Amino acid sequence: MVDFRLGEEQEALRTSVRDFAQEQVAPVIGEHYEHKTFPYDLVRQMGKMGLFGLPFPEEVGGMGGDYFALCIALEELARVDSSIAVTLEAGVSLGIMPIYRFGSPEQKDRWLPQLTSGEGLAAFGLTEPGSGSDAAAITTRAVLDESTGEWVINGAKAFITNSGTDITRLVTVMAATGTNPDGSKELSTIIVPAGTPGFSVAPGYSKVGWCASDTHELSFDDVRVPAANLLGARGRGFAQFLRILDEGRIAIAALSVGLAQGCVDESVKYAGERVAFGRPIGNYQAIQFMIADMELRAHTARLGYYDAAARMLAGEDFKRYAAIAKLNASNAAMENSRWATQVHGGYGFMNESPVGRFYRDAKILEVGEGTSEVQRMLIARGLGL
Numbered sequence: 473m474v475d476f477r478l479g480e481e482q483e484a485l486r487t488s489v490r491d492f493a494q495e496q497v498a499p500v501i502g503e504h505y506e507h508k509t510f511p512y513d514l515v516r517q518m519g520k521m522g523l524f525g526l527p528f529p530e531e532v533g534g535m536g537g538d539y540f541a542l543c544i545a546l547e548e549l550a551r552v553d554s555s556i557a558v559t560l561e562a563g564v565s566l567g568i569m570p571i572y573r574f575g576s577p578e579q580k581d582r583w584l585p586q587l588t589s590g591e592g593l594a595a596f597g598l599t600e601p602g603s604g605s606d607a608a609a610i611t612t613r614a615v616l617d618e619s620t621g622e623w624v625i626n627g628a629k630a631f632i633t634n635s636g637t638d639i640t641r642l643v644t645v646m647a648a649t650g651t652n653p654d655g656s657k658e659l660s661t662i663i664v665p666a667g668t669p670g671f672s673v674a675p676g677y678s679k680v681g682w683c684a685s686d687t688h689e690l691s692f693d694d695v696r697v698p699a700a701n702l703l704g705a706r707g708r709g710f711a712q713f714l715r716i717l718d719e720g721r722i723a724i725a726a727l728s729v730g731l732a733q734g735c736v737d738e739s740v741k742y743a744g745e746r747v748a749f750g751r752p753i754g755n756y757q758a759i760q761f762m763i764a765d766m767e768l769r770a771h772t773a774r775l776g777y778y779d780a781a782a783r784m785l786a787g788e789d790f791k792r793y794a795a796i797a798k799l800n801a802s803n804a805a806m807e808n809s810r811w812a813t814q815v816h817g818g819y820g821f822m823n824e825s826p827v828g829r830f831y832r833d834a835k836i837l838e839v840g841e842g843t844s845e846v847q848r849m850l851i852a853r854g855l856g857l
């Protein structure tokens with residue numbers, strides 16, 4: 473029989489992340505959200521717990537777990553707060569993973585220990601002001617200066633998570649490095665360390681949600697880095713980013729499920745406490761049905777990401793299933809945040825209420841790491857259309 477229950481170690485991980493989220497994150501995150509401050513102390517604690525190293529082997533400073541372990545942690549964090557969850561998601565699946573998967577032994581030695589320990593953060597620079605879904609349309613360019621043995625990078629990136637914190641160590645930048653024989657752009661990935669001259673970070677965006685996470689526009693003005701900062705082979709940039717995004721969609725699905733489940737948790741609690749017309753509102757079937765539907769969405773979306781992660785870890789082609797998991801889970805998060813806010817009435821519209829934050833944080837899940845339309849394209853493509 474197929475079994476979707478977690479093993480002992482996975483349950484222990486879930487419990488420890490859940491305790492951390494409830495005891496450490498919940499009491500302080502509203503303040504960070506309100507003032508748009510980055511929760512350095514929580515990130516440091518997550519580093520100590522080993523969360524940034526979850527899916528990496530011990531030789532590179534990791535915890536020896538797998539991608540599914542990361543997803544379990546993301547779900548439990550997002551059940552309480554999404555800013556902290558996306559800081560871990562982007563830090564690991566977008567930040568560290570490209571170096572782990574495609575880096576040279578020297579690049580891994582230099583960067584992985586400080587990243588897997590959570591001491592430093594890495595960011596993923598794909599999106600640009602003029603290109604998101606159509607990632608191949610990027611205009612950032614890198615030219616190899618043969619005389620000095622350096623890449624010279626010019627261009628801009630938009631909406632880059634974890635790119636401007638005090639502990640940001642590097643950004644992996646996708647750039648056009650030439651032209652392929654068929655006339656298309658040759659795309660490659662280059663590591664740009666934080667603080668490299670000519671690399672500037674704009675002030676943080678004013679965002680609708682994820683207000684305690686770090687997001688910036690970046691610009692590159694004749695930025696020079698050694699030729700050895702090329703990540704993997706020249707011309708492989710697009711394939712690398714696609715692989716990273718396919719995996720990342722499972723992680724975003726897990727984060728979405730966490731938000732959807734957080735809506736259930738908060739609604740069940742509130743429905744038992746809030747009295748209207750002489751009875752707790754949880755006695756009314758209209759409220760019960762709203763919450764039952766939320767639980768249905770969270771549970772079925774969870775099965776979707778478990779399945780996609782299992783296929784990925786079995787080494788199968790998981791692209792279509794990652795897209796299904798992300799599309800379905802982000803829908804569940806959106807719907808649940810809408811109904812959880814309804815259950816909470818006016819209190820749900822207040823920023824200090826967790827469901828107010830869930831409502832604001834849900835929308836980006838239908839956009840980041842591939843919009844819902846892009847997921848549908850991938851599913852249709854997987855069906856041969």
Ligand SMILES: Cc1cc2nc3c(=O)[nH]c(=O)nc-3n(C[C@H](O)[C@H](O)[C@H](O)COP(=O)(O)OP(=O)(O)OC[C@H]3O[C@@H](n4cnc5c(N)ncnc54)[C@H](O)[C@@H]3O)c2cc1C
Nearest residue numbers: 596597598599603604605631632633839840841842843845
């Ligand atoms: C808070 C935040 C954090 C982010 N973090 C990162 C990060 O760390 N690194 C990074 O590289 N990027 C990051 N992004 C960027 C994110 O991945 C993009 O916003 C997303 O991929 C969509 O791209 P876009 O915003 O350019 O929208 P567009 O691609 O311009 O899309 C606009 C609309 O058109 C639709 N559309 C586009 N093409 C088609 C088509 N062919 N058919 C039908 N519909 C279509 C889209 O689905 C969407 O509805 C982040 C974004 C945000 C907001």
